[in-house]
Amino acid sequence: MKKVLLKPVHCVTTVLSSLIILLFLSTSLCAQNVEQNIDRRYDVICEGNGVEGTYLVRVWVYANKQNLKPEQIRKYAIHGVIFKGVTGSSKCNGQKPLAKSLSVEEENEKYFDEFFEKKNAYLNFATIVEGTFERVKVTKRQYKIGAVVSVSKDQLRKQLETDGVIRGLSTGF
Numbered sequence: 001m002k003k004v005l006l007k008p009v010h011c012v013t014t015v016l017s018s019l020i021i022l023l024f025l026s027t028s029l030c031a032q033n034v035e036q037n038i039d040r041r042y043d044v045i046c047e048g049n050g051v052e053g054t055y056l057v058r059v060w061v062y063a064n065k066q067n068l069k070p071e072q073i074r075k076y077a078i079h080g081v082i083f084k085g086v087t088g089s090s091k092c093n094g095q096k097p098l099a100k101s102l103s104v105e106e107e108n109e110k111y112f113d114e115f116f117e118k119k120n121a122y123l124n125f126a127t128i129v130e131g132t133f134e135r136v137k138v139t140k141r142q143y144k145i146g147a148v149v150s151v152s153k154d155q156l157r158k159q160l161e162t163d164g165v166i167r168g169l170s171t172g173f
Helices: 002-038 070-084 103-107 109-118 121-125 153-162
Strands: 042-048 055-063 126-128 134-137 143-151
Touching: 042 070, 055 070, 070 103, 070 109, 070 121, 070 126, 070 143, 070 153, 103 109, 109 121, 121 126, 121 153
Parallel strands: none
Antiparallel strands: 042 055, 055 143, 126 143, 134 143
16 A cells, blocks of 8 residues: 555656756746847837938947947847848838848858858948947946947848848849
8 A cells, every 4th residue: 555655656756856857947948048138139220311222220239238349239230120120210111121031040040150240241231320329227237228320231132132141122922
């Protein structure tokens, strides 16, 4: 009789232990994802009309540091134009992202790794407008850092099409 009672208790203990371990692991994984996505917290808002073939956008990056390099703001501007699109404002209409699918970044991970990190090719397509850099303290440890950026969207589209990352406008549906 004791053997029968021990098996269910042992099973419950094993299942409970497994659930605790699983809960711990899933919490750790979620925490890692949140940390990685902090860098993805940014907004790209239409700021006005730029020279033909360009977008004039205001980029706001949410960061835990009050200092952000200008190259990083340019990076977010380009990333936003490619993957998020530009949010409309009272000054101008929004724009759809150059990449038609969210999976483009994952499918071309190596390309974008080099584009944004190793070769810094994105710097060729964005320029910060002088005198537009702003820093706003949002909370005790968080800042909203922004600037107006001119993005050469036509040149950027052409480069991405040439590299086979996005489809050209002239290709069929």
